[in-house]
Amino acid sequence: MAFVVIQFLNGLASAADLFLVSAGLSIIFGVTRIVNFAHGSFYMLGAYLAFTLVEGVVGPALGFWPGIVAAAVAVAILGGLLEVTLLRRIYQAPELFQLLATFGVVLIVQDLVLLVWGPEDRIGPRAPGLEGAVSLLGHQFPRYDLFLIALGPIVLGALFLLFRRTRWGILVRAATQDREMAAALGVNERWLFTSVFVLGAFLAGLGGAVQLPREAVHHTMDLEIIVEAFVVVVIGGLGSVTGAFLASIILAELNAFGIVIFPEVTLVLVFLVMAVVLVIRPTGLLGRPEFAIRAASGVAEPPITPQSEAARNWVFAGVLGLAVLPVVADAYVLSVATEIMIFVLFAISLQFLMGISGMVSFGHAASFGLGAYGAALMIKHAGAPMELAFLAGIGLAALGALVIGWFCVRLTGVYLAMLTLAFAQIAWSVAFQWYGVTGGDNGILGVWPAAWAASPIVFFYLTLAVTTLALVILRRIIFAPFGFGLRACRDSVLRAEAIGIDRRQVQWLGFAVAGAFAGVAGALYAFLKGSVFPDVLAVPVSVDGLVMVLLGGIQRLNGPIVGALVYKLLQIVLASYTDYWRLVIGVIIIGLVVAFPQGIVGFFGTRLDALLVQRRNSP
Amino acid sequence: MTPVLSVEGLSKRFGGVTAVDDVSFSVAAGELLAMIGPNGAGKSTCFNLVGGQLKPDRGRVRLFDHDLVGLPPRRIWRFGVGRTFQITAVFQSMTVVENVQMALISGRRRIGALWPKASHLYVDEALELLSRVGMLDQADRACSVLAYGDLKRLELAVALANAPKLLLMDEPTAGMAPAERIELMQLTSSIVRERGISVLFTEHDMDVVFAHANRIIVLNRGRLVAAGVPAAVRADPSVQEIYLGSAGTPAPSGSPA
Numbered sequence: 001m002a003f004v005v006i007q008f009l010n011g012l013a014s015a016a017d018l019f020l021v022s023a024g025l026s027i028i029f030g031v032t033r034i035v036n037f038a039h040g041s042f043y044m045l046g047a048y049l050a051f052t053l054v055e056g057v058v059g060p061a062l063g064f065w066p067g068i069v070a071a072a073v074a075v076a077i078l079g080g081l082l083e084v085t086l087l088r089r090i091y092q093a094p095e096l097f098q099l100l101a102t103f104g105v106v107l108i109v110q111d112l113v114l115l116v117w118g119p120e121d122r123i124g125p126r127a128p129g130l131e132g133a134v135s136l137l138g139h140q141f142p143r144y145d146l147f148l149i150a151l152g153p154i155v156l157g158a159l160f161l162l163f164r165r166t167r168w169g170i171l172v173r174a175a176t177q178d179r180e181m182a183a184a185l186g187v188n189e190r191w192l193f194t195s196v197f198v199l200g201a202f203l204a205g206l207g208g209a210v211q212l213p214r215e216a217v218h219h220t221m222d223l224e225i226i227v228e229a230f231v232v233v234v235i236g237g238l239g240s241v242t243g244a245f246l247a248s249i250i251l252a253e254l255n256a257f258g259i260v261i262f263p264e265v266t267l268v269l270v271f272l273v274m275a276v277v278l279v280i281r282p283t284g285l286l287g288r289p290e291f292a293i294r295a296a297s298g299v300a301e302p303p304i305t306p307q308s309e310a311a312r313n314w315v316f317a318g319v320l321g322l323a324v325l326p327v328v329a330d331a332y333v334l335s336v337a338t339e340i341m342i343f344v345l346f347a348i349s350l351q352f353l354m355g356i357s358g359m360v361s362f363g364h365a366a367s368f369g370l371g372a373y374g375a376a377l378m379i380k381h382a383g384a385p386m387e388l389a390f391l392a393g394i395g396l397a398a399l400g401a402l403v404i405g406w407f408c409v410r411l412t413g414v415y416l417a418m419l420t421l422a423f424a425q426i427a428w429s430v431a432f433q434w435y436g437v438t439g440g441d442n443g444i445l446g447v448w449p450a451a452w453a454a455s456p457i458v459f460f461y462l463t464l465a466v467t468t469l470a471l472v473i474l475r476r477i478i479f480a481p482f483g484f485g486l487r488a489c490r491d492s493v494l495r496a497e498a499i500g501i502d503r504r505q506v507q508w509l510g511f512a513v514a515g516a517f518a519g520v521a522g523a524l525y526a527f528l529k530g531s532v533f534p535d536v537l538a539v540p541v542s543v544d545g546l547v548m549v550l551l552g553g554i555q556r557l558n559g560p561i562v563g564a565l566v567y568k569l570l571q572i573v574l575a576s577y578t579d580y581w582r583l584v585i586g587v588i589i590i591g592l593v594v595a596f597p598q599g600i601v602g603f604f605g606t607r608l609d610a611l612l613v614q615r616r617n618s619p
Numbered sequence: 620m621t622p623v624l625s626v627e628g629l630s631k632r633f634g635g636v637t638a639v640d641d642v643s644f645s646v647a648a649g650e651l652l653a654m655i656g657p658n659g660a661g662k663s664t665c666f667n668l669v670g671g672q673l674k675p676d677r678g679r680v681r682l683f684d685h686d687l688v689g690l691p692p693r694r695i696w697r698f699g700v701g702r703t704f705q706i707t708a709v710f711q712s713m714t715v716v717e718n719v720q721m722a723l724i725s726g727r728r729r730i731g732a733l734w735p736k737a738s739h740l741y742v743d744e745a746l747e748l749l750s751r752v753g754m755l756d757q758a759d760r761a762c763s764v765l766a767y768g769d770l771k772r773l774e775l776a777v778a779l780a781n782a783p784k785l786l787l788m789d790e791p792t793a794g795m796a797p798a799e800r801i802e803l804m805q806l807t808s809s810i811v812r813e814r815g816i817s818v819l820f821t822e823h824d825m826d827v828v829f830a831h832a833n834r835i836i837v838l839n840r841g842r843l844v845a846a847g848v849p850a851a852v853r854a855d856p857s858v859q860e861i862y863l864g865s866a867g868t869p870a871p872s873g874s875p876a
Contacts, residue, residue, distance in 0.1 A: 303761045304712045306738075481724045481732040481740065487712045488721050495708035497692040498670070499722040499777060501730060509731075 002137035009136070011256030012249065013145035013214075016152045017043075019248040020207030021225055022232040023159065023241050024200035030176035030239035031196045033095060034087065035414060037102040040226030041109035042201045046075045046208025047217040048113060051122045054212065064128050072206035079201020083194045086590060091193075093597035096360065100550050101593045103543055106222060107586030113219050115580065124212030144213050151210065155203070156245050163241075172196060176239055223539045227425045230362075230418040231270065235277050237287020238414060246285055267429045274422065275407055282411050304356075304487065306479055307557055315471075315558065322464050331456045335528065338456075338463045340568045342524045345467045347548035347560035348474060349517035355554040356478055357510040358490025359408065360417040363424030364545045366404060367515035369537030371397040371522025373431060376444040376532040381437075386450035390523045397519020398512055400427065405511030409504045421542065428537040443533035447526045463524055470517055475557070477513065486510045544571075547589060621683060622647050623785050623817040624669070629678035631664055638664040639675070640841035646785065651808060651818045653832035655825075657861060660838040662821040663705065666789050669819070670702050671695040682785065701778030701816075705789040707770040709762045715773055716758040719745040722780035748776040751810060768799045775807060779814075786811065788820040792827055800824055804831050829853065837861065 025039045053074075054067030062070055082105065090098050130147055133140040163169035171192055175182040183189050208221075232251055236243030254273060258266030277285060307315075325337060350364045374396030378389035404423045408416050431438045438444065453459050477483045485506045488496040493503055526532045535541070544567065552563025570588065574581035622645035631639040639661045646652045654662050667673040669680055671692040680687040682698050696702070710718050716738075723741040724730055749755050752772040757765065765773065771791065778786055791807065792800035804827050811818050822828050828835060828849070835852040837845040845855045852858055 302763065303714050303717070305714075477733050479736055479738065480734055481729045481737045484713070484717070484721050484724065484737040485730040488710050491710040491712050492708040494672075494704065495710065495777075498696060498702040498704075498708070500693045500696045500725045500781070502693055506730065 002139060005137055006139045006141060007256050007260060008253065009141060009145065009149060011253035012152070013142075013148040014256065015248045015252035016148040017207035017211045018225070018228055018232060018252060019152050019245050020155060020203045020210075022229045022236070022244040022248055023155070024203035024207075025226075025229050026233050026236070026239055026241060026244045027159075027172070027203075028196055028200040029233075029414075031172055031179070032087070032091070032193050033179070034098050034102065035095075035417075036200070037099060037226060038082070038105035038109065039200070039204050039229065040222035040224070041106050042075050042079060042204035043208040043225045044113060044217075044219070044222040045078065045109060046071050046205030047124075047212060047221065048117050048122070048208075049074050049205070050209035050212045051124050051217050052117075054125060064125060068206070068209040068212070071209040072202050075205025075208070076198045076202035079205075080194055080198040082201075083197035086594075087197070088190070088193070089594055090597065093593065096546075096550055096554070097593050097597050100547060101590050103547065104586040104589035104593065106543075107582040107589070110219065110222065111580045111583035111586070115583075117217075117219070119219060121216040121218045123216050127213050130213075148210065148214075152245065152248075156241065159241050168192075168195065227421060227539065231274060231422045233284070234415055234418045234422065235274055235284055237281075237284030239288065240284070240286040243284055243286030267426050267433075271422070271426050274419075278407060278415075278419065279410060282415065284415070302555075304478070304555070304557070306475075311558055315561070318561075319464070319468055323461075326457045326460060334456045334460045336572055338460050338528055339525075339572070340565060341463050341467045342521050342528065343544070343548065343568045344561050344564040345470055345524070346518055346521040346545055347552070347564040348471060349514045349521065350545040351549045351552075351554065351557075351560040352474055352478070352517065353511065353514035354549060355559075356483060356490070357486040357507060357514065359507060359511065360413075361420040361514075361542070362417045362546070363404075363420035363422070363542050364514075364518055365537050365539070365541035366420070366424035366427045367397045367401050367518035368522040368525070368541055368545075369424075369427060369431065369534075370400040370515075371519030372526040372532045372536045373438065373444075373522075374519065375523040375526045376447045377437070379447050380439075380444050386448075386453065386527065389447075390527075393523030393526065394516055394519045397522060398516040401512045401515020401519075402508070405508045405515070408511060409507040421539070424537060424542055425539070428534055428539075431534040431537055438534070441534055443531050445531045447532060448530050449527045453527075459528065463528070466520060466524060470520055474517060478557070482506070482509070544568075551589075551592060623650075623683065624819065625679075625681045626669065627679045627681075629665065629668055629680065630676050631661075631668055631673060632676055637841050639668060642678070642838070642841075642843045644836050644843065644846060646817045646819050648817055649812070649815050650833045651811065651820070651831055653828045653835045654819065654821045654838060655823075655828055655835060656838035659840075661841040662838055663789060664841075665838065666787060666819075666821060670700065670787050696781060699781065699784035701781060701783035701786045703771070703774040703778050703786070703788045703791055705793055707767070707774050709770060709773055709777070711762050714759050714761060715754060715765070716742070716745050716749060718762065718773060719748050719776050719780055722777045726781040745780075748779055749773075751779070752776045752806060768795050768803065771795065771803060772806070775803075775810075779810070779816075782814075783816060786816055786818045786820075788818060790821055790823065792822065792824060797824075797826075800827055801830070807831075 021039060021043050025036060028034060028036050028039070050068050050071035053062050053070050054064050055061060061067070086101060087098065090101055127144050127147070130143040133142050134146070163173055171182065171187050175187060175189070175192055228251065232244055232247040235250065236245070236247030250273065251270060254270050255266060258269045262269070322337065322341070326334060329337065346364070346368055349367070350361065353364065354360050371393040375389040375393030378384040378392035384392065404420065408419050411419055432440055434440070448454065449459055453462050485501055488501055489503045489506055496503055522536060525536065548563035548567050549560050550563070551567055552559025552561065571581065571585060574584050578584065625645040627643045629639055629642045630637065642665060644652070654665065656662055664673065668675045669687070671687065671690050671694070675688060678688070682700060685698050687695050687698070692702070710721060713721060720737060720741055723744055724737060729740065746755060746758060749758050752775050754769060754772050754776060757769060762770065762773070788807070792803055795803065807818070808831050810816070832849060834847065835849055836843060837852060837858050839861045844861065845852055845858045847855070
């Protein structure tokens with residue numbers, strides 16, 4: 001019994017920083033409608049800054065408590081600066097591009113942290129006055145954890161008073177409920193958005209800072225916390241602070257007890273709870289009806305038509321050009337080209353999911369990675385030949401997508417997107433933790449192609465053939481009745497249901513198709529690299545896919561090809577020049593979002609269309 | 620003769636508000652039944668209860684012998700109920716003719732097909748439907764460039780694609796110019812007469828209602844207060860009171876806006 005109580009208190013203590021981060025994420029989303037991926041970066045910066053300020057690495061040591069507060073305030077100021085200099089420019093852009101910009105910030109902060117603090121873990125000091133432990137029911141319980149347990153309800157209470165008792169809080173609640181109406185009533189949106197961002201960043205920074213005595217500060221904590229925060233927000237309901245509080249306790253308790261009772265399946269437990277909550281209450285415990293993510297805002301959208309003769313010729317010329325590449329290129333160039341083609345395929349499968357089916361995924365890496373692992377596991381454990389392993393990869397990806405999709409199609413918009421991310425993260429953890437089968441972070445080695453396909457040239461041609469074939473098949477599906485059905489559900493669920501279309505079923509199958517094609521890419525990738533590591537399932541792969549699709553222009557059928565080519569090439573070239581390629585890419589992404597809110601192909605395509613129309617109209 | 624649609628004791632509450640309260644009516648074969656009433660009377664709720672977008676708390680909705688209560692809209696559609704919406708809902712990523720083809724594809728249960736080109740399927744039928752609503756010349760245009768009246772015609776063509784026995788039209792002429800309204804309702808009534816389709820529609824424009832409805836039912840605050848042929852409803856003092864307020868006294872305050 002005593003043990004249960006102690007473990008429960010442990011859970012409460014670790015819920016505190018999760019709640020702080022999730023509450024900030026939720027508040028920012030409620031008012032600005034921005035899914036702030038950089039929120040995990042705020043948290044990480046809070047932790048690192050607290051470490052520096054408390055220890056006095058640069059300048060005088062502030063001491064523990066002033067250092068913690070100063071770190072949170074510094075992060076709040078950074079958040080405000082970010083809002084004023086970047087986000088303010090892009091509020092009019094489609095939501096997904098705002099998201100992309102915050103991804104850019106994530107990448108930049110990751111490298112800045114490495115530059116400033118280096119890659120090694122930093123251990124913070126103990127909190128003065130709260131060192132040591134108290135004796136509770138015969139167990140030793142850290143004093144500092146008692147402080148954390150109190151912190152959650154204190155912050156919740158403070159936020160409650162702020163939102164209920166102050167004029168500013170009333171304005172925030174008004175804007176959360178109806179932004180247009182609040183603006184129409186004369187609320188100064190600019191100020192409100194900036195101040196909300198400052199508050200959200202402060203909470204995240206504080207969350208990072210207060211966990212300093214508990215856990216080491218390290219440079220991957222941004223993505224770890226953001227994924228957990230997404231799960232919290234999905235369970236609790238977007239925009240609800242109380243929901244975030246409840247959900248962070250639920251999640252932290254699940255972890256606290258899960259680790260004791262079934263250490264191997266803690267994540268499955270978390271996932272099951274989330275699934276149950278979402279099936280029963282699709283908008284989370286305390287959430288209101290979902291917010292759709294719009295890919296394009298207020299722009300009259302042209303119909304998706306089969307590509308023009310010219311575009312088809314370009315693609316054909318591209319394939320032809322690739323076909324003669326082995327004549328001039330060496331093995332390195334060929335392997336780079338092969339990798340790019342694989343990511344073209346990956347990006348196209350994601351566009352099928354987002355642009356055609358209207359389901360935004362933050363976790364498409366799940367399908368890619370399952371494809372890779374399916375192939376690798378077949379080789380490692382069954383000693384199967386490449387061809388069979390390849391099919392196993394596609395099969396596992398399709399199966400995974402069927403399972404994930406079954407839950408996801410119950411939701412829409414942001415909720416769906418966050419759920420995909422959570423599932424991808426679960427797949428990653430399984431691959432990471434299940435040593436006996438997946439080899440954990442040692443990965444699976446020796447996943448080489450069959451003898452006939454072993455030479456780089458042959459594997460290049462194999463990839464070219466598979467990618468081209470997949471492209472043709474996906475195109476065909478887009479313009480087949482099934483693709484029309486998917487587009488119908490994306491365009492208007494109301495109308496689709498009113499002409500007899502079963503939205504969930506159609507979208508579920510669409511999810512599986514997209515997953516299977518991503519699995520093809522993943523299986524190819526496994527054989528190209530000769531090995532598989534949990535990285536193939538990790539957040540950066542999902543993000544890469546999103547960046548490729550969005551850069552290319554989500555509505556343009558050939559957009560992902562250009563997006564994948566440009567982005568992957570950039571990544572490979574930059575990585576060969578500098579260790580800090582994330583920083584450069586982050587800056588480039590932000591620059592592109594500010595300059596071309598429609599995507600590269602979208603931008604030039606629109607200019608091109610305008611030119612053509614002009615020419616046709618002029619005598 | 621059994622009515623096409625029969626509604627008995629339909630009720631729906633939202634929290635403390637009874638939006639639809641024990642409403643019963645029926646639509647006979649080939650009949651155009653207008654549902655009228657002030658804003659907030661429960662017309663749209665009633666519509667969504669019949670169309671399956673909402674589930675009633677109590678009551679029965681039958682199409683011929685089929686019980687429709689609890690069925691999702693897509694199943695109700697398969698029984699032969701076409702629907703147009705107050706705010707038009709069309710597929711933006713498709714051309715005008717493709718919108719109609721989509722409905723035909725769904726009707727023939729071909730939506731799972733992965734290989735045939737959708738734009739080559741049922742072209743003649745789709746064009747014939749478009750021609751019937753006067754949209755043939757706009758078949759290949761994008762929906763985003765259509766005038767509002769043309770979107771309404773497109774919705775009508777889509778609603779006709781499954782050879783419906785009953786059309787549910789929620790404010791078919793809302794947002795249109797007066798001349799266009801008359802034109803659209805004339806088109807609608809001539810189509811349903813030639814095809815023997817029954818229609819249940821709501822409408823604010825009394826000229827449209829009295830010119831085209833065979834019968835009228837009047838809702839106020841969720842309750843059915845009058846039903847009958849247009850002349851009888853027009854003469855009904857309770858209807859006059861709802862629309863004009865009784866003589867000498869101001870309109871009752873607190874009526875839902």
